[in-house]
Amino acid sequence: MSERSFEDYKLSDEIRRALALLKYETPTEVQSEVLQVALGNQDVVVKSQTGSGKTASFGIPICEMIEWEEKNPQALILTPTRELAVQVREDITNIGRFKRIKAMAVYGKEPFAKQKEELKQKTHVVVGTPGRVMDHIERGTLVLDQMKYFIIDEADEMLNMGFIDEVEAIIQELPSDRVTMVFSATLPKDVENLCHKYMKDPINIEIAATGMTTDTIDHYLIEVKEEGKISLLKDVTVVENPESCIIFCRTKDHVDTVFTELDEANYSCERLHGGLEQEDRFAVMDGFKRGNFRYLVATDVAARGIDIDNVTLVINYDVPMEKESYVHRTGRTGRAGNKGKAITFATPYEGKFIKAIERYIGFEIPSMEAPGHEEVTGRKAAFDEKISGRRVVKNNKTARINKDIMKLHFSGGKKKKLRAVDFVGTIANIPGVTADDIGIITIQDNLSYVDILNGKGSLVLQAMEHTTIKGKKLKVSKAIK
Template identity: 65%
Template sequence: MSENTFDNYQFDDEIKRALALLKYEIPTKVQIEVIPKVFENRDLIVKSQTGSGKTASFGIPICQIIESDCINPQALILTPTRELATQVRDNISDIGRFKRIKTVALYGKEPISQQIEEFEQKIHIIVGTPGRLKDHIERGTFILDEIKYLIIDEADEMLNMGFLKDVEAILTKLPIDRRTMVFSATYPKKVENICRQYMTDPINISIASENILTNKIEQQIIEVNEAGKISMLKDITIVENPDSCIIFCKTKGRVDKVFAELEKSNYSCEKIHGSIKQNDRFSVMEGFKIGNFRYLVATDVAARGIDVNNISLVVNFDIPIEKESYVHRIGRTGRAGKTGKAISFKTPSDGENLKAIEKYIDYEIPVRVPPTTQEIVKMKNLFEKKVRGRRNGI
């Protein structure tokens, strides 16, 4: 085999047909490492960035292994947010479509009775958030005896969001002889403790952050004082005039402030953070995907699950403290073969964080000169024309 392709794997014809339809040809690094280990029936701890293809790395082999004639669920996948749960469900449903693998997503703020009705039919894989899954398990909605695989996805974010007790409650109810896989962008102490307590001789797989970011995404730094950030954001958006843009802030309060300023200036925008009701967050995400508005102001946690291919600009209104978060943020652009741009606002206090990020991605991000008054005036008519066009549904 001169080249590692999905054709080299001994998958069922139904799985091969689905992968061909999905244009899955060359496996990613995480898929090359994880897929064989799943078939070896091992517990896995996988450190890998969002966007590396990790959902398919466990979704493909599980769909291969699943017994489609079995009535009870055989795999349980925990995700931190409703948005990610629906994304994972859709991805796995696509992979298992021709094998007739039935996957459901369970999350809060949706009638539990409606979810219970789904289990009157055959269900093979369950994806859900910890709180709602714990609720269903306590109600006895589905039989746990046939669960052979537990996947904890985005484990670091899940525990950061306070789901530790719910996750542990679920773990104690599952069959002991199951296989457990933990996927996480980082490996903090909380995740390590869970792995040590509930896994059996796990294999550690660490996928280095690839430097494709510098090829597909043009990264820039703009130096600015804290008080000048809002003004700089408006100048940048006028000059760049993106079709679709995410603006990342470090706190919910910052998101609210930036959103209010943009809305006051008639920007086509929405906001998303952890204090916004889950139903509203879901509606915002769907609206962003279909292009109902151009600018989304978000925190890191709330942006998990964003899977939009046409985001042309990411603005780090606040440079993140965690270097992995930087990679996750700017990875929202430059997707599906397209190029993108990421602009980060650096204040005098951001020096150490920025150095850590640059060391992590092995790339010195160039400093950009702020837009001149002449550039802003030149682009303002085009910017306002696009704003008017969006309001008129053009």
């Protein structure tokens, strides 16, 4: 852990205030190393494990350096999955909340027209998957003229998923006088080649993996025959009795099987895999973050956007075929200074995969005995008591920063010739309210949303029920989200 403080960096009051609310007190090692380089507008290549705080390491400098007045996007962040795009967008929004930074996520399987309309508005940061980002560039809906910052997040995973050509095509469309940052848990040759080809004398930062994988996570291996896995899973979860647990499976069929078994045994659980509708996937992820259920059964890719500080246990129900996946999976626990545990179920025929993982992570995973009947019986009462209750989320960052923010819905937009300045002028005239109390404003054709900060939402809502905007009387209500 770094000895530095966020006070050591030249950050605006708005960013400091957001960091304090998010309880970002001391920079993690990757944040400490990257911040000073990024704030100096230098290219950087970062090799750092998942869970090390890397999103904030690029999110903080981006939010700090963006010019609010500029209408067109100034930062583009590429992620391998939709889920991760949504998570990064949320993190950027939280960090830039009081600077009124507008971030949006673009990804496939969501209506293109909806994203096109949103991109017409002032947007500071675009986070997206390569395919949909390229679509917007080709159709002229994503303007690149003002792009000053380009970030590739989880570059190794991006290449594993076959996005290399699209990533290169996007880079070639960007202005040459930009800052480029590449983040990756591993640095395979293809990633190194990409960096060498498109970056300007990048600073290389490598955060040692050992501190994260062994100091904060206890790793264990249990040998089991395939047909004994479900029974073992139930025994392990009873004995471990985790606050929050992700169970990783190799295929969506395995996810469905495990989920059905746990659901029938009255576990508080949900599943996540690529076969689900996108809306359902996002709802499941959001529910897990909020603590609506305790166990999540998931495939690798589907869980990549999960950024939750208090997952206490990861179970590899199936050994990952790729050694990098082991790092990504187990990195879901032991985050933000919390202690975590990772237990891998291995069949007698999977020794070669385990050996490859051990060579890659640099240590031997210790074996543990499967829980005995007596131990399981002795822990069952405590398990039953906990599983009947809702998980308590101690550290929901978004909920914390949103506590004093109310989003208001107005029944008018572009078709009534309304602009952001009209809302600011009217709302800032309310006694007790200033322009600093007004956050992100989104104006659509027939409706508008305005974030009211600093706990002033109820005051503004009440006042606007009897106030016109640009001579027009609009219905105003508290937005659902």
